[in-house]
Amino acid sequence: MTGLHPGTPYPLGATPGPHGVNFALAAPRATVVELCLFDATGRHEQQRLKVTAQTNGVWHAALPHARTGLVYGWRVHGPWVPHEGLRFNPAKVLLDPYAREVVGNYGGEDLFLGHHPADPNRRDARDNASIALKARVVDPLPPAGPAPRIADGDRVIYELHVRGQTRLHPGVPPDLRGTYAGLAEPAVLDHLQRLGVTTLNLMPVQFRADEERLFKLGLSNYWGYSPIGWFAPEARYWTGRPGTSPASEFRVMTDAIHARGMEVVIDVVFNHSAETDELGPTLSLRGIDNLLYYHLRPDDRALYQNWTGCGNCLHLSEPRVVQLVMDALRHWVTQLGVDGFRFDLAPILARREGGDFDPRAPFLAAAAQDPVLARTLLIAEPWDIGPGGYGLGQFPPGWLEWNDRFRDTQRGFWLHRGVGLGEFAQRFTASSDAFRHDGRAPTASVNFITAHDGFTLRDLLSYSERHNLANGEHNRDGHAHNLSRNCGVEGETDDPLVLAERKRLARVLLAVLLLSQGTPMMLAGDELGHTQRGNNNAYCQDNETTWLHWDRADASLVDYVSRLLALRREAAPLRSTQWWPAYAMPDTTALRWRTPEGQAMTPADWERRDRHALAILFAAPSPATNWLILVNAEAAEVAFHLDGGPWVRRLASDKDSAEAWPLGSTVTLEPGSLWVAKT
Structure with a gap:
């Protein structure tokens, strides 16, 4: 492995093949790009190879005879003019944004700074090769198999943290607790299946770099909203067992969840990166092409737009940045078996140069037409701290939103x-x-x-x-x-x-x-x-x-x-995928609102501020089942008059009994309770 061939500009990242590995990096403003090869530990730089081929801003090279397992990083040369948004520093080895596996960990060391610690306007000349984050070349996993298809009305999401879910689980072997493998254990999935949830929403599992401030406090970014490796599963949740990798173990986990008939959604962070603000570390994108990857302040491009509250924002009006996000999402679906995504601070994904949200922004349009992603579950957290940052309901059809x-x-x-x-x-x-x-x-x-x-x-x-x-x-x-x-x-x-x-x-x-x-x-x-x-x-x-x-689990609450x-x-009406019409239609179930006295709600009833009790009737054409929900949020008991019937109580939030119970024409609900009955 002594010389490079030109290679090809696509695909981006490191792609192993029968004759070696192809490397491609999007850095259109760079003047020189060097591929740096390391030993297996990632601590010792062994070769530095100049990449000479560049096509449409993508630097590319093929390394003959290279194999999977190779550890590499990039050095990117160019001007250092922070106030113009240019922060190139070849003394800093950079992580490939397409890294499928990351070697090393960021520990808050100031050696990662692209600027001099005492002067943000000066380039730091210290070399960080020994501790920099690097990528390992890996073989692709076999294509993901078929996943369960959950009907929209049947979906019940359960938001969990991979580590927190099993770290203290007595049914998980000690060496697997807090890991992807631990989440795949039968004792864990048995509970979730018995509970009746359909969709596991994992908090961030993309490779992260914690904030310097937390290191100084002896803490870590446990939630994981600080990504730097968007293709690579977080290694902290990997067991480290021989013959496995973070990716292979994650894939075994998704296969096990699918085998139980449940979906896997992951929380993804494409609104910002772990490089934070202008005083943060240079780990990857900042040193590759700062102007390309980030929204910068127009009045001073040394500063970053901070519509996230995390120091920076990825610039998804740029086609190359959209490509990075789309390629990463497809990777998690096709290689790692993920069924959908919850997007943290999602308005950032659709903000134009000036900060305005656009429901037809490049990323949203790309996701809607993509043959892989258009079939996945897409969930938005519909707020950030940018202009008009709260936008519940503004995402296009096909998206779900946290309400x-x-x-x-x-x-x-x-x-x-x-x-x-x-x-x-x-x-x-x-x-x-x-x-x-x-x-x-x-x-x-x-x-x-x-x-x-x-x-x-x-x-x-x-x-x-x-x-x-x-x-x-x-x-x-x-x-x-x-x-x-x-x-x-x-x-x-x-x-x-x-x-x-x-x-x-x-x-x-x-x-x-x-x-x-x-x-x-x-x-x-x-x-x-x-x-x-x-x-x-x-x-x-x-x-x-x-x-x-x-x-310490409350077994009665689990059963409830x-x-x-x-x-x-x-109860089909409770999970309807259609909006209830304003007026009842013939031969269909109708939604009717009733006072506790059994009368139809009037405008005056709706406007009362002193009453917090009502009945909700789902009236079906005979002989179908009618459903009734009684709501009492009052501080006192409320008597409800029941028409029709006979009614059988199926659930009472204020009762421990699970038995069906026949009801008379009048029932009394305790304060702060909800009952469900059917005919």
Whole structure:
């Protein structure tokens, strides 16, 4: 391996073949590009080869006789003019953005800085080859096999963290806990299958580099929203067993999940990179072609647009950046067996040069027509901190979106009675005000009460204030407005009355989440009664704060959630994929809203601010089944008059009994409870 051949400009990255490896790197403003070869550990640079072929801004070369396992990095030469957006520094070895496997870890060392530590305007001449992140050439995995197809109305999402899900799981062998292999263990998948979820949403699993600030505090970016290797599975969740790799182990995991009839969605971060702001490290894109890959400030291109709050934004108006994202997504589908993606701070993906959101932006158009990605599940977190940063409902048909209005409405309605019946009904029926346009279905609304970002369900009912001191930010981080309710005691207690109220409210919130129209999403551990001791921003807590404590699981709550999801599967109107018409149509099920007295809701009833109880009737043509949901968020008991019938109660959030129970013409619901009945 002494000389390079010209090779080809496509595909980008390192591609092994029968006669060697082809390398291609998009760096249109570079003046010289060098391919650097390392020993297997990645610490010792053995050769530095000048790449001479360049086509349309792509530098390319073929290395004859090279094989998989080869470790390499790039040195990219060019001008150092930060105020013009140019930050080339050949003293820094750079990670290939197409790396399928990453060698090494960023530890916050200032040797990674492209600029001099004492002067951001000077280029740092120190060589970082020994510690730089490098790529390893790997063979492709066999094509992913068929995955289960979950009907839109049947989908129930379960958001989990690979490490936290199994780190303390007694049914997982100790050497597999906290890993991809651990998540594939039968004891783990048995629980999820019994629960009735259909779709596992994994928090970020792309290779990451933690922030320098966290290293100084002895912490890490546990959530993983700090990517630098978009094609490579995070190595921290790999067992390291001989004969395996992070990618092969991840693929075994997705195959095992598919075998149980469940989908795999991964949380992806294409809005920013781990290189952070102008004072951050030079790991990859910044040194390859800073002007190409990032949105820079027009008044001073030494500075980065920061519509993410993380220091930088990827520039997805650039075709090469769109190509990087699209190629990475296809890789996760075809090679690693992923069925869909949840996009963190998704408006960034569709922001033009000036920052305006465009629903026809290049990335959104590319994803819509792509033969691989158009068939996957695409979920947007529809907000960032850019211009007009909150955009619920603005994504095009085919996309689902996290619906925080559902979260806030249900918290406000059940915990504080600060939300009216009209708002409750709007969110219960999938937020047509946001999603009923351009042919979008009710399932576009991803309903949630809790998610990784915020309180767990147990903490939502145990803490009125955040308790985030362990994060090292003086309790200033995390949401201050949580609509939580501690039920009279801040934190843990053995008071039986407080515990009873918390149990009752947890059960009713789970019921309204899993029985509302739309796509429900649960937070992992809520069914167990998991607590983070009031930390509502545990992004840097890789410890027992975030790991699920299976030995403390609330078995009755697990059983209750299983019954809720079984009921959802049984009751077709609760998972309808069609919007309910304003008026009943002949020979179809009709949605009717009733007062507790059994009368049709009038405009005056909807506008009342002193009432938080109603009945929801799904009336089907005879002899089909009618379904009835009784809602009481009042502070006192409410009597409901039931027409029709005979009615049989199938679920009561305030009762432990799972038995079907015949109902009379009048029933009384306890405060903060929800019942489901059928004919």
